[in-house]
Amino acid sequence: xxxxxxxxxxxxxxxxxxxxxxxxxxxxxxxxxxxxxxxxxxxxxxxxxxxxxxxxxxxxxxxxxxxxxxxxxxxxxxxxxxxxx
Amino acid sequence: xxxxxxxxxxxxxxxxxxxxxxxxxxxxxxxxxxxxxxxxxxxxxxxxxxxxxxxxxxxxxxxxxxxxxxxxxxxxxxxxxxxxxxxxxxxxxxxxxxxxxxxxxxxxxxxxxxxxxxxxxxxxxxxxxxxxxxxxxxxxxxxxxxxxxxxxxxxxxxxxxxxxxxxxxxxxxxxxxxxxxxxxxxxxxxxxxxxxxxxxxxxxx
Numbered sequence: 001x002x003x004x005x006x007x008x009x010x011x012x013x014x015x016x017x018x019x020x021x022x023x024x025x026x027x028x029x030x031x032x033x034x035x036x037x038x039x040x041x042x043x044x045x046x047x048x049x050x051x052x053x054x055x056x057x058x059x060x061x062x063x064x065x066x067x068x069x070x071x072x073x074x075x076x077x078x079x080x081x082x083x084x085x
Numbered sequence: 086x087x088x089x090x091x092x093x094x095x096x097x098x099x100x101x102x103x104x105x106x107x108x109x110x111x112x113x114x115x116x117x118x119x120x121x122x123x124x125x126x127x128x129x130x131x132x133x134x135x136x137x138x139x140x141x142x143x144x145x146x147x148x149x150x151x152x153x154x155x156x157x158x159x160x161x162x163x164x165x166x167x168x169x170x171x172x173x174x175x176x177x178x179x180x181x182x183x184x185x186x187x188x189x190x191x192x193x194x195x196x197x198x199x200x201x202x203x204x205x206x207x208x209x210x211x212x213x214x215x216x217x218x219x220x221x222x223x224x225x226x227x228x229x230x231x232x233x234x235x236x237x238x239x240x241x242x243x244x245x246x247x248x249x250x251x252x253x254x255x256x257x258x259x260x261x262x263x264x265x266x267x268x269x270x271x272x273x274x275x276x277x278x279x280x281x282x283x284x285x286x287x288x289x290x
Contacts, residue, residue: 003201012272027166040195047279048247054228055131066122071138074122074147075114081151082109082266 002030004037099163115231119148121167130167132175134233142178143148146171179237193277231281239274246271
Protein backbone atom coordinates (compact mmCIF):
# COMPACT_ATOMS: atom_id res chain seq x y z
CA UNK A 1 0.00 0.00 0.00
CA UNK A 2 1.13 3.54 -0.70
CA UNK A 3 2.40 5.63 2.17
CA UNK A 4 0.76 9.00 2.83
CA UNK A 5 3.83 10.70 1.36
CA UNK A 6 3.62 8.63 -1.81
CA UNK A 7 -0.10 9.33 -2.04
CA UNK A 8 0.56 13.06 -1.62
CA UNK A 9 2.93 12.97 -4.58
CA UNK A 10 0.21 11.35 -6.73
CA UNK A 11 -2.67 13.37 -5.33
CA UNK A 12 -3.08 16.09 -7.95
CA UNK A 13 -2.99 13.63 -10.84
CA UNK A 14 -5.26 11.25 -8.93
CA UNK A 15 -7.93 13.91 -8.42
CA UNK A 16 -7.74 14.85 -12.10
CA UNK A 17 -7.88 11.19 -13.21
CA UNK A 18 -4.58 11.48 -15.03
CA UNK A 19 -2.82 8.49 -13.49
CA UNK A 20 -2.30 5.11 -15.12
CA UNK A 21 -5.03 2.70 -14.00
CA UNK A 22 -2.83 0.78 -11.55
CA UNK A 23 -1.71 3.97 -9.78
CA UNK A 24 -5.26 5.27 -9.74
CA UNK A 25 -6.34 2.08 -7.98
CA UNK A 26 -3.41 2.29 -5.53
CA UNK A 27 -4.46 5.82 -4.56
CA UNK A 28 -8.08 4.78 -4.20
CA UNK A 29 -7.02 1.89 -1.94
CA UNK A 30 -4.86 4.19 0.16
CA UNK A 31 -7.83 6.49 0.71
CA UNK A 32 -9.91 3.51 1.81
CA UNK A 33 -7.29 2.39 4.33
CA UNK A 34 -5.84 5.66 5.62
CA UNK A 35 -7.29 7.64 8.52
CA UNK A 36 -5.82 11.07 7.71
CA UNK A 37 -5.57 11.40 3.93
CA UNK A 38 -9.33 11.40 3.18
CA UNK A 39 -9.72 14.40 5.50
CA UNK A 40 -6.81 16.12 3.82
CA UNK A 41 -8.31 15.49 0.37
CA UNK A 42 -11.70 16.80 1.48
CA UNK A 43 -10.19 20.02 2.82
CA UNK A 44 -7.94 20.36 -0.24
CA UNK A 45 -10.96 20.17 -2.54
CA UNK A 46 -12.86 22.66 -0.38
CA UNK A 47 -9.90 25.00 -0.58
CA UNK A 48 -10.04 24.86 -4.38
CA UNK A 49 -13.77 25.63 -4.27
CA UNK A 50 -13.24 28.51 -1.84
CA UNK A 51 -10.58 29.98 -4.13
CA UNK A 52 -12.85 29.81 -7.16
CA UNK A 53 -15.77 31.33 -5.28
CA UNK A 54 -13.61 34.14 -3.91
CA UNK A 55 -13.25 35.49 -7.43
CA UNK A 56 -16.75 34.78 -8.64
CA UNK A 57 -18.75 37.84 -9.46
CA UNK A 58 -22.31 37.76 -8.17
CA UNK A 59 -23.44 40.57 -10.44
CA UNK A 60 -22.55 39.22 -13.84
CA UNK A 61 -19.66 39.01 -16.25
CA UNK A 62 -18.36 42.56 -15.76
CA UNK A 63 -17.01 42.70 -12.22
CA UNK A 64 -15.36 46.09 -12.25
CA UNK A 65 -16.12 49.61 -13.19
CA UNK A 66 -13.31 51.37 -14.97
CA UNK A 67 -12.41 54.93 -14.05
CA UNK A 68 -13.07 57.19 -17.02
CA UNK A 69 -9.59 58.68 -16.81
CA UNK A 70 -8.06 55.24 -17.34
CA UNK A 71 -10.18 54.68 -20.44
CA UNK A 72 -9.40 58.12 -21.81
CA UNK A 73 -5.68 57.73 -21.16
CA UNK A 74 -5.56 54.45 -23.09
CA UNK A 75 -7.45 55.96 -26.03
CA UNK A 76 -5.35 59.14 -25.98
CA UNK A 77 -2.15 57.10 -26.00
CA UNK A 78 -3.24 55.30 -29.13
CA UNK A 79 -4.27 58.51 -30.86
CA UNK A 80 -0.86 60.02 -30.08
CA UNK A 81 0.77 56.88 -31.37
CA UNK A 82 -1.20 57.14 -34.64
CA UNK A 83 -0.34 60.78 -35.12
CA UNK A 84 3.37 60.05 -34.68
CA UNK A 85 3.39 57.49 -37.47
CA UNK B 86 -20.73 52.23 -13.70
CA UNK B 87 -21.21 49.53 -16.30
CA UNK B 88 -18.88 49.70 -19.25
CA UNK B 89 -20.64 49.65 -22.58
CA UNK B 90 -19.89 50.63 -26.14
CA UNK B 91 -20.25 54.34 -26.63
CA UNK B 92 -23.94 55.04 -27.15
CA UNK B 93 -23.39 56.92 -30.40
CA UNK B 94 -21.70 53.87 -31.89
CA UNK B 95 -23.64 50.88 -33.12
CA UNK B 96 -22.69 47.47 -31.77
CA UNK B 97 -20.00 45.93 -33.92
CA UNK B 98 -19.30 42.26 -34.41
CA UNK B 99 -15.83 41.13 -33.37
CA UNK B 100 -14.47 40.93 -36.94
CA UNK B 101 -15.91 44.39 -37.64
CA UNK B 102 -14.34 45.79 -34.48
CA UNK B 103 -10.97 44.24 -35.33
CA UNK B 104 -11.05 45.66 -38.86
CA UNK B 105 -12.16 49.03 -37.58
CA UNK B 106 -9.28 49.20 -35.04
CA UNK B 107 -6.82 48.02 -37.68
CA UNK B 108 -8.03 50.82 -39.94
CA UNK B 109 -7.17 53.27 -37.17
CA UNK B 110 -10.70 54.61 -36.80
CA UNK B 111 -10.77 56.80 -33.77
CA UNK B 112 -14.22 55.79 -32.59
CA UNK B 113 -13.20 52.14 -32.59
CA UNK B 114 -10.40 52.70 -30.09
CA UNK B 115 -13.09 54.05 -27.81
CA UNK B 116 -15.41 51.10 -28.38
CA UNK B 117 -12.56 48.63 -27.94
CA UNK B 118 -11.31 50.05 -24.64
CA UNK B 119 -14.82 50.37 -23.23
CA UNK B 120 -15.78 46.86 -24.33
CA UNK B 121 -12.78 45.13 -22.77
CA UNK B 122 -11.65 47.62 -20.13
CA UNK B 123 -13.56 46.11 -17.25
CA UNK B 124 -12.20 42.62 -17.84
CA UNK B 125 -8.66 43.87 -18.31
CA UNK B 126 -8.81 45.79 -15.05
CA UNK B 127 -10.35 42.85 -13.19
CA UNK B 128 -7.58 40.50 -14.34
CA UNK B 129 -4.88 43.07 -13.57
CA UNK B 130 -6.23 43.59 -10.06
CA UNK B 131 -6.35 39.84 -9.51
CA UNK B 132 -2.71 39.29 -10.43
CA UNK B 133 -1.12 42.49 -9.16
CA UNK B 134 -1.13 43.53 -5.55
CA UNK B 135 -1.43 47.31 -5.94
CA UNK B 136 -4.07 49.49 -7.57
CA UNK B 137 -1.35 51.61 -9.16
CA UNK B 138 0.27 48.58 -10.79
CA UNK B 139 -3.14 47.44 -12.05
CA UNK B 140 -3.76 50.86 -13.61
CA UNK B 141 -0.34 50.84 -15.28
CA UNK B 142 -0.98 47.30 -16.50
CA UNK B 143 -4.32 48.46 -17.95
CA UNK B 144 -2.50 51.05 -20.06
CA UNK B 145 0.25 48.63 -21.09
CA UNK B 146 -2.29 46.00 -22.09
CA UNK B 147 -4.12 48.28 -24.49
CA UNK B 148 -0.87 49.62 -25.93
CA UNK B 149 0.21 46.01 -26.55
CA UNK B 150 -3.21 45.06 -27.93
CA UNK B 151 -3.34 47.96 -30.40
CA UNK B 152 0.26 47.29 -31.42
CA UNK B 153 -0.39 43.65 -32.14
CA UNK B 154 -3.95 43.63 -33.44
CA UNK B 155 -2.65 43.21 -36.99
CA UNK B 156 -1.41 39.79 -35.87
CA UNK B 157 -4.70 38.75 -34.24
CA UNK B 158 -5.82 35.77 -36.32
CA UNK B 159 -9.27 35.34 -34.78
CA UNK B 160 -8.57 31.73 -33.75
CA UNK B 161 -9.84 32.70 -30.31
CA UNK B 162 -12.32 35.34 -29.22
CA UNK B 163 -11.10 38.88 -28.77
CA UNK B 164 -11.92 38.54 -25.09
CA UNK B 165 -9.66 35.49 -24.72
CA UNK B 166 -6.91 37.18 -26.73
CA UNK B 167 -6.92 40.34 -24.66
CA UNK B 168 -7.05 38.34 -21.43
CA UNK B 169 -3.88 36.54 -22.44
CA UNK B 170 -2.22 39.88 -23.22
CA UNK B 171 -3.27 41.16 -19.80
CA UNK B 172 -1.90 38.09 -18.03
CA UNK B 173 1.39 38.44 -19.90
CA UNK B 174 1.62 42.10 -18.96
CA UNK B 175 0.97 41.18 -15.32
CA UNK B 176 3.64 38.48 -15.45
CA UNK B 177 6.18 40.93 -16.86
CA UNK B 178 5.48 43.32 -13.99
CA UNK B 179 5.63 40.60 -11.36
CA UNK B 180 8.90 39.24 -12.74
CA UNK B 181 10.42 42.70 -12.85
CA UNK B 182 9.49 43.23 -9.20
CA UNK B 183 10.44 39.73 -8.01
CA UNK B 184 14.18 40.03 -8.03
CA UNK B 185 14.31 39.14 -4.36
CA UNK B 186 14.34 35.54 -3.23
CA UNK B 187 10.89 34.05 -2.93
CA UNK B 188 9.64 33.26 0.56
CA UNK B 189 9.47 29.56 1.34
CA UNK B 190 6.14 27.87 1.85
CA UNK B 191 7.66 24.71 3.28
CA UNK B 192 6.17 25.38 6.72
CA UNK B 193 2.68 25.32 5.18
CA UNK B 194 3.11 22.00 3.40
CA UNK B 195 2.11 18.56 4.75
CA UNK B 196 4.70 16.87 6.94
CA UNK B 197 5.41 13.14 6.96
CA UNK B 198 7.30 10.93 9.42
CA UNK B 199 10.16 8.60 8.49
CA UNK B 200 7.64 5.92 7.50
CA UNK B 201 5.89 8.32 5.10
CA UNK B 202 2.91 8.67 7.44
CA UNK B 203 1.10 12.01 7.49
CA UNK B 204 2.18 13.68 10.73
CA UNK B 205 -0.41 16.35 11.41
CA UNK B 206 -3.74 15.10 12.66
CA UNK B 207 -6.00 16.93 10.24
CA UNK B 208 -9.32 17.53 11.82
CA UNK B 209 -12.12 18.57 9.51
CA UNK B 210 -11.97 22.28 10.25
CA UNK B 211 -13.60 23.14 6.92
CA UNK B 212 -17.15 22.11 7.54
CA UNK B 213 -19.58 22.02 4.65
CA UNK B 214 -20.68 25.45 5.90
CA UNK B 215 -17.35 26.91 4.84
CA UNK B 216 -18.31 26.86 1.18
CA UNK B 217 -21.60 28.53 2.00
CA UNK B 218 -19.85 31.19 4.04
CA UNK B 219 -17.87 32.27 1.01
CA UNK B 220 -20.94 34.07 -0.27
CA UNK B 221 -20.17 36.76 2.25
CA UNK B 222 -17.98 39.43 0.75
CA UNK B 223 -15.91 39.48 3.93
CA UNK B 224 -15.02 35.83 3.46
CA UNK B 225 -14.24 36.30 -0.20
CA UNK B 226 -11.89 39.13 0.70
CA UNK B 227 -10.22 36.93 3.31
CA UNK B 228 -9.61 34.11 0.82
CA UNK B 229 -8.26 36.59 -1.74
CA UNK B 230 -6.00 37.99 0.98
CA UNK B 231 -4.67 34.52 1.79
CA UNK B 232 -3.98 33.87 -1.90
CA UNK B 233 -2.08 37.16 -1.94
CA UNK B 234 0.14 35.84 0.85
CA UNK B 235 1.48 33.08 -1.37
CA UNK B 236 4.84 33.71 -3.04
CA UNK B 237 4.40 34.94 -6.62
CA UNK B 238 5.43 31.72 -8.36
CA UNK B 239 2.78 29.77 -6.48
CA UNK B 240 0.16 32.53 -6.56
CA UNK B 241 0.45 32.92 -10.34
CA UNK B 242 0.16 29.17 -10.91
CA UNK B 243 -2.90 28.94 -8.67
CA UNK B 244 -4.59 31.93 -10.33
CA UNK B 245 -3.91 30.70 -13.84
CA UNK B 246 -5.06 27.12 -13.24
CA UNK B 247 -7.77 27.33 -10.57
CA UNK B 248 -9.20 30.80 -11.03
CA UNK B 249 -8.74 31.69 -14.70
CA UNK B 250 -9.19 28.13 -15.88
CA UNK B 251 -6.14 27.75 -18.06
CA UNK B 252 -5.15 24.12 -18.69
CA UNK B 253 -1.94 22.74 -17.23
CA UNK B 254 -0.27 22.94 -20.66
CA UNK B 255 -1.46 26.52 -21.22
CA UNK B 256 -0.21 27.49 -17.75
CA UNK B 257 3.14 25.89 -18.52
CA UNK B 258 3.36 27.85 -21.78
CA UNK B 259 2.42 31.15 -20.13
CA UNK B 260 4.90 30.69 -17.28
CA UNK B 261 7.63 29.17 -19.44
CA UNK B 262 8.01 26.09 -17.25
CA UNK B 263 7.35 22.38 -17.72
CA UNK B 264 3.97 20.72 -17.21
CA UNK B 265 5.41 18.77 -14.28
CA UNK B 266 6.65 21.97 -12.67
CA UNK B 267 3.15 23.46 -13.01
CA UNK B 268 1.67 20.40 -11.30
CA UNK B 269 4.18 20.55 -8.47
CA UNK B 270 3.66 24.27 -7.92
CA UNK B 271 -0.11 23.95 -8.10
CA UNK B 272 -0.23 21.14 -5.55
CA UNK B 273 2.06 23.04 -3.19
CA UNK B 274 0.08 26.26 -3.67
CA UNK B 275 -3.24 24.54 -2.92
CA UNK B 276 -1.77 22.77 0.12
CA UNK B 277 -0.30 26.02 1.44
CA UNK B 278 -3.54 27.92 0.86
CA UNK B 279 -5.42 25.19 2.71
CA UNK B 280 -3.04 25.57 5.66
CA UNK B 281 -3.44 29.36 5.59
CA UNK B 282 -7.23 29.12 5.56
CA UNK B 283 -7.56 26.52 8.30
CA UNK B 284 -7.23 28.78 11.36
CA UNK B 285 -9.52 31.39 9.84
CA UNK B 286 -12.29 29.06 8.81
CA UNK B 287 -12.17 27.26 12.11
CA UNK B 288 -13.67 30.32 13.80
CA UNK B 289 -16.70 30.24 11.55
CA UNK B 290 -17.60 26.57 11.75
